[in-house]
Amino acid sequence: MGSELNVKLFSAADHLRSKMDASEYKDYLLGLIFYKYLSDKLLEKVVELADESLEKYDTQDKQTHLYHELLADEDTKSDLIETLVDTLGYDIEPKYLFNVLTNQAKQNVFQLNDLNKAFIDLSTKYDQFNGLFDDVDLNSKKLGSDDQQRNITITEVLKKLNDVDVIGHNGDVIGDAYEFLISQFASEAGKKAGEFYTPHEVSDMMARIVTIGQETKNLFSVFDPTMGSGSLMLNVRHYLVYPDSVKYHGQELNTTTYNLAKMNLILHGVDKEDMRLRNGDTLNKDWPTDEPYTFDAVLMNPPYSAKWSADKTFLDDSRFNRYGRLAPKSKADFAFLLHGYYHLKDSGTMAIVLPHGVLFRGAAEGVIRKKLLEDGSIDAIIGMPANLFFGTSIPTTVIILKKNRTSRDVLFIDASKEFTKGKNQNKLTEENIDKIVDTYKKREDIEKYAHVASFDEIKENDFNLNIPRYVDTFEEEEPINIIELSKEIVSLNDEIAQSEQEFLKLLDELKITDESKDIIAATKAVFQ
Structure with a gap:
């Protein structure tokens, strides 16, 4: 069912694909799918609240007719709207329902302005949707040179999307389909994509590691200060006994991407009281500063070697002040790492993806790395294959950090050679991920793959964590006869x-x- 849904959704992009690149048309398609989901969900809820069955009201036209009838009755109108807002968190006027607008599109009487009003109505009435549809620019010349052409473009997309059943599935199917689309757009958008999506296999591996030993917690909190589309946070619940008890905390600098994360969480069934998301600069100003500000798991895939201010006042900032130096202006990698680590609970686990340079570069980064190692903060270093991430072919490392460890040794895993070669991107197989996670759990030496380095061994290497110093993957060639x-x-x-x-x-x-x-x-x- 999932793959059929994916195909239908992706084919709806055909009318946009020729007009603009993937990083732009994703905003239209994902915004429209999200609006359809809200609209369709409301109609099903109306049937439920009227004590009727979906067998009787088996089409959206019938559901809409019932909605009209209930709203026409002054005795039931206010109660219905109040209950919809209480249970769903919003209401939508019948004239703005997705299926009503699509019926107009089928009869060629659809007006773009009505869809625009629908977005404005929802965004202004309810805080959680504020700004979410800003990137669906219905006046963009890229949709067509004039209103009529733009109307035709959106009409075709609406008709295609209307055939998609976005809520008649069990579990997270629409959420997963949304995730699939995000990954497709990331693949098509190339360089611009790494900022909003971490490949599922990498996300999966990180989620499995940070939940080890915490699987049975009644309440679980996760934090991603560079959350992109929110996929890293969402993956955590697949490895918890109580997946519906997760509290999501995330921050994202890019407003479009922040909106995408918000939609993604809603489509995965996350209630608004279980998400605390912020659109802002993670490094410039600490957040969150009020309770809760430490979390069971911290997951991060920040922009690699980004620039930041490295202003001297940050030496007094509680995130950075115990490390003696600040990450250099031209490479904020350690600033992101220390920010995330500061927000980790004493009993929690953190996983962060960074370029290999953080393992061996000297100067300020060397000072910070030494302090982290002396404190026993670095639990494991996992070397990943090259070309796993959208927009960059460089090999990366996943660093696992913990607080209050009793040992200062570090587990090194060299997983850089174990992957499946893809057309554009390399991929990790399930076996590759299992091997990494099992090796992490057992914490034992495996020839040419893993090594547990003592603190003294690391000290002898001048606190250089370059993986080949600890895991020898050299293959001797057979002697020549x-x-x-x-x-x-x-x-x-x-x-x-x-x-x-x-x-x-x-x-x-x-x-x-x-x-x-x-x-x-x-x-x-x-x-x-």
Whole structure:
């Protein structure tokens, strides 16, 4: 069912794909799917509140008619709207329902302005939707050169999307389909994509590691200060006994991406009281500062080697003040790491994806790394294959951090050679992920794959954490047998000489013309 839904949703993009690149048309398609989901969900809720069955009201036209009837009755109208707002968190006027607008599109009487009003109505009435539809720019020239052309474009998209059943599935199907689309857009958008999506396999591995030992918690809190589309946070619940008790805390600098995360969480059935999301700069100003500000799990895939202010006042900031130096202006990697680590509970686990440079670069980064190692904060270093992430081919490392460890050793895993080669991106298989997670749990040496380095060993290496210093993956080539090689060379020379003789014989048998005499003579001279 999921793949069929994915295909239908993605085909709805056809009318936009030729007009703009993926990083732009994703905003239209994802915004419209989200609005359809809210609209369709409301209609089902109306049937439920009227004590009617979906067998009787089995089409959206029938559901809409029932909605009209209930709203026309002054005795039931206010109660119905109040209950919808209490249970769903919103209401939508019948004239703005997705299926009503689509019916107008089918009759060629649809007006873009009505859809625009629908977005404005929802966004202004309810805080949780504020700004969510800002990127669905219905006046963009990219949709068409004039209102009529833009109308036609959106009409076609609405008609395609209307055939998609976005709520008639069990579990997180629409949420997962949304996730699928985000990954497709990330793949198509290339360089611009890494900022909003972490490939599912990597996200999966990180989620499995941070939940180890915490699977049975009644309440579980997760924090991603560079949350992108929110996929890293959402993946955590697949490995918890009480997945509906997760509290999501996230921050994102890019407003469009922040809106995408908000939609993604709502489509995965996360209630508004279970999410605390913020659109802001993670490094510039600490957040959250009020309770709760530490979390069971911290997951991060920040922008690699980004620039930041590195202002000296940050040396007094409680996130950075115990490390003696600040991450350099041109490379904020350690600033992101320390921010996330500060917000980790004493009993929690953190996983962060960073470029390999953080493992061995010197100067300020070397000072910070040394302090983290002396404190026993770094639990494991996992070397990942190159070309896993959208928009960058560089190999990355996943660093696992914990607080209050009793040991200062570090587990090194070199998983860089174990992957499946894809057309554009390399991928981790389930077996690759299982091997990493099992190795992390067992914390034992595995030849050419894993090594537990003592603090003294790390100290001897001047606190350099470059993985090849600890995991030797060098494969010795088989020794060359000189006698056998000599025999092969003699045999090859004999074969070449025999082939030359046969070729010269063929030349002699050819019909000779005046024109070819010179060519044949020159050819023979080469072989004699």
